[in-house]
Amino acid sequence: MKILIIIPVYNEEKNLVETLNSFVNQTHPISQLTLVDDGSTDNTSSVIKKFSRKYKSINYVSKINSKSFAKPGKKIIKAFNYGLNRSIKDYDLIGKFDADIILPTNYFKKMAELFSNDENLGMCSGILSSKNQNELKIENLYNKNHIRGAIKLYRREAFKKIGGLVESMGWDTLDELKMEYFKFKIHVDQTIICIHSRETGNRYKKEKFIKQGRVMYLLGYDFLLCIIGSIKFSIQYKSIFPLFDSIYGYITSLIKKEEKIVSNNFSKFVRRYRYNNIYHKIKKWGKY
Numbered sequence: 001m002k003i004l005i006i007i008p009v010y011n012e013e014k015n016l017v018e019t020l021n022s023f024v025n026q027t028h029p030i031s032q033l034t035l036v037d038d039g040s041t042d043n044t045s046s047v048i049k050k051f052s053r054k055y056k057s058i059n060y061v062s063k064i065n066s067k068s069f070a071k072p073g074k075k076i077i078k079a080f081n082y083g084l085n086r087s088i089k090d091y092d093l094i095g096k097f098d099a100d101i102i103l104p105t106n107y108f109k110k111m112a113e114l115f116s117n118d119e120n121l122g123m124c125s126g127i128l129s130s131k132n133q134n135e136l137k138i139e140n141l142y143n144k145n146h147i148r149g150a151i152k153l154y155r156r157e158a159f160k161k162i163g164g165l166v167e168s169m170g171w172d173t174l175d176e177l178k179m180e181y182f183k184f185k186i187h188v189d190q191t192i193i194c195i196h197s198r199e200t201g202n203r204y205k206k207e208k209f210i211k212q213g214r215v216m217y218l219l220g221y222d223f224l225l226c227i228i229g230s231i232k233f234s235i236q237y238k239s240i241f242p243l244f245d246s247i248y249g250y251i252t253s254l255i256k257k258e259e260k261i262v263s264n265n266f267s268k269f270v271r272r273y274r275y276n277n278i279y280h281k282i283k284k285w286g287k288y
Contacts, residue, residue, distance in 0.1 A: 001112040002031040004091035008079035009035055012099040013042040015197040020051050022102045024058070028109035031091060034059040035099075036083035038075070061086050073169030080165060094159050098150035101128075102195040110192055111153055122158030122184025123176070125151045126192030136195065145188055147176065150196065158184045168261045170215035177219070177270055209233055209242040213249025218260050220267025225274055226250040 005023065009016065023033055035048045035058060045062065052060040061083050080096050093115060107126065114124050125147040129136040147153075149172035162178035165171050179186050212233065216226045226247060233242035262270060 001028075001092040001115065002090060003028070003093045003095065003108055003112070004032050004034070004087055005030055005095040005097055006034045006036065006080050006083040006087060007097050007099050008038050008076050008083070009040065009044055009048065009099040010038045010079075011040045011042045011044055013040075013044050013047060015100040016044060016047045018102055018197065019099055020047075020058075022105070022107075024051070024055050025105055026103070026108045027106050028112050030057055030108065032059050032088045033057055034061055034083040034087045036061045036063055036079045038063045038079040059083075059087060073171060074167045077165045077167045077171050081167065084164070092156055093153055094156060095151075095153040096149070096165065097152070098196075100197040101150055102197065104192065104194070107192060107194070110189065114187060114189065115155055118185060118187075120183075120185050121155060121187055122161075122179045122182075123147055123152065123154050124187045124189070125153055126189050126194050128196045129193050130196045136193065138193070144190070145186060146173075147186060147188055148172070151194055155184075158182070166261055168218060169211060170218045170261060173215065173219060174261060177266075177273065180273060181266070181269055209245035210249035210252075212242075213246035213251075214253045214258075215249075216246070217250045217253035217258065218262075220260055220262045220270045221250075221274065222271060223250070225271065228278065 007019075012019070020033075020035075023030060033055075035052075037045045037048055037060070048058075048060050052058040063079055063082050077096075084094075093111070104126075110126075111124055115121050127138060128148050128150060129138050131137075152172065152175070154175075158179060161182050161184070162175055166174055168174075176186055209230075213226065213230065216229055221229070230243045230246040230250075233246055234240055236242075260267065
């Protein structure tokens, strides 16, 4: 399988060498690895140029006039789409990865096998772990079936069907909802472990849950779903603050009447899908 990987990069001088080594040393080669320097102010561009001179598969793209600071959502996906328009068009699998990820050497070999064995598989990944005193700790921040935004890999046909990636916060939940809508399978292989060099959300800690609330609004959640999701955050993080922060984010977007990233019809599907999942979880708990 021909694989195209696109990595938006912003000020990753410290992590980038180890990340790129893990990509170029894969047992299943990558057809093209497009690195989009999204306005870095450190020596990121020098690292990319050095690797691009050494490896023909690396495609260096500089996003001119990009505003500084890495931001979740719009800025990152803008950089991704900028790189996509400047990458090869002949590929079977396309991935959006972060620049602080270290992959096992057989990662794409295993991914290619999974896609080859199931023609209806639209999106797939391994799982993320972070280093904690030289030990790996699995990041259990989300549902086990959720593919993290740092390691997204899509089948070309599925990627085209969902319309690519939306330049907005919530893109990495919207893509999965669209996969469900178009009846593509999503799979997370719990045996394939990747390393996250930086703690998830470390750059956005102060506004993390306010942004989560905003995402729920943008995806068409009603207020009850927002409350349920907010309670889940508080339970998960053992703190009352995620509850208030995420509800605040939702209400702020509601008052501002922000434009949602889903149509009215699709938001109905989103709500039905979420409530259906909640119903099945409650039903499952009731058996115990």
